[in-house]
Amino acid sequence: MTERIWEDLLSERDEQVIEKAGYDKEGASSWESRGMGENPMVLVIDMQRLIVGEDVPILDAIEEYRTAMGEVAWNAIDHIEPFLDFARENDVPVTYTRVVPSSYDDPDHPDLDIVEPVAPEPGETVVDKSYASAFYGTDLLSRLVRGGHDSVIIVGNSTSGCVRATAVDAKQNGLSVALPQECIFDRIEASHKIGLLDLWMKYAEVLEAEEVREWVETL
Template sequence: MTERIWEDLLSEQDKQVITKAGYDKEGASSWESRGLGTNPMVLVIDMQRLIVGENEHILDAVEEYRTAMGHIAWEAIEEIQPFLSFVREHEIPITYTRVVPSSYDDPTHPDLDIVDAVGPEPGDTVIDKSYASAFYGTDLLSRLVRGGHDSVIIVGNSTSGCVRATAVDAKQNGFSVLLPQECIFDRIEASHKIGLLDLWMKYAEVLERSEVQAYIEESIA
């Protein structure tokens, strides 16, 4: 059973609302927010040097890049690496995004590179974006439709920013959304936990990485 990492933030009333209103079993009442799909694409969100930083405490990492998350990112990378290997073994397509800030005139600047530890391999797709959502101003929707995909599995960062924006847009475009929680991260712990809670209640299924892999083996392989 999934360990809900946000439980420690909830009051007793919060827990009762979630249970009594059925969010723990059904998610949002206005649409199917817990569907898993049968033909997913994996989206790897913004695993770039200026966001990941060095494998050191975040307070040290931000001295080089103010956006870097240091050890927080690298703890997630330890989960993302085996997960990407697993989905490649099962021939699930992977699309990476890179955010290109307006402050960078050169989109090939090394700061914007995806870190080697979870970098793309031949056959993977890389999409550049200017805003939070991987859908905004890109051809991601067309790629999903052309590939006959009914769902996305999202890893990367940040939970409260680009992951959230991408998950919401995916749901609004009719795709099921699945989040392996150990493979997602944010610089602020509260933002991470609350972001996952909000997404779980309204837009996505949130599971542990092992549960996502079991789902893939049972339902897709």
Template sequence: MTERIWEDLLTERDKQVISKAGYDEEGASSWESRGLGENPAVLVIDMQELIVGDDEPILDAVEKHRTAMGEIAWDAIDYIEPFLDFARDHDVPVIYTRVVPSSYDDPDHDDLRIVDPVAPADGETVIDKSYASAFYGTDLLSRLVRGGHDSVIVVGNSTSGCVRATAIDAKQNGFDVLLPQECIFDRIEASHKIGLMDLWMKYAEVLETEEVEAYVEALDD
């Protein structure tokens, strides 16, 4: 059973509301928010040098890049890297995004490269974006439709920012959304936990990475 990492932030009344209103069993009341789909693609959100940084405490990492998350990101990479290998082994397509800030004139700047442990394999798609959602101003929707995908598995960062925006847009475009919680991260712990909880209540299924892998394996049966 999935460990709900946001439980320690909830008051007793919060827990009662979630249970009594059925969010723990059914998710959103206005649409199906807990579907898993039968043909997923993996979206790897913004695993770039200026966001990941060196494997060091975040307070040290931000001295080089104010957006860097240091060891918070690298802790997630310990899960993301093997999960991407797992997805490839099961023929689940992997699609990457890169955010290209307006302050960068060179889209090939080293700061914008995807860090080596989770870098794209040969032939995998990398989509550049300017805003939080991987769908806004990109051809991601067209790619997913052409591929016959009905769901997305989202990994990367940040939980409260680009992951959240991408997950909501995916749901609003008709895709089921699955979040392996160890593969997602944020610079602020409270934002991470609350962001995951909000997405779980309204837009996505949140599972432990091992549970996501079991779901993917079951698709082969």
């Protein structure tokens, strides 16, 4: 049973609404927001130096890059790295995104590099994007269609920003979405919890990483 990290934010009425409206079992009523698919791709969202920073408290990391999350990111990397190893061992393709801010004239600037513990392996795709969603202005959907993928497993950051936008667009393009919650992070704890709650209610399966592994092993 997944430990729902947002439950400490819910009032008694919130809990009653979720249960009575069936969000805890069925998700959104207007479309199938639950389900895992049969041929997933892992999407690694924006694990770059200017976002990850050094493995130090976030307030110290911000001194180098205002977007850096420091130990918040590195705590997630401790889970992302073995999850990616598992995906590769089980022949689940891994695709990366890289956000290239308009403030950077050089798309090859070292600040934009994906950090080493979770860096792409030879042959893995890196999709550059300019906005939050990995689908907007990119060829990601075409890659998923060509590969016959019906679902995505999203890891990376940030829960309330690029992960959310990518998950919503994935669902709107007919894909199932799974979020291993230990592998996702945000600089604001409240945004992280609320973002996962919203995604779980309407767009995605939010599970512990071990539960996602168990699902992959059944494919």
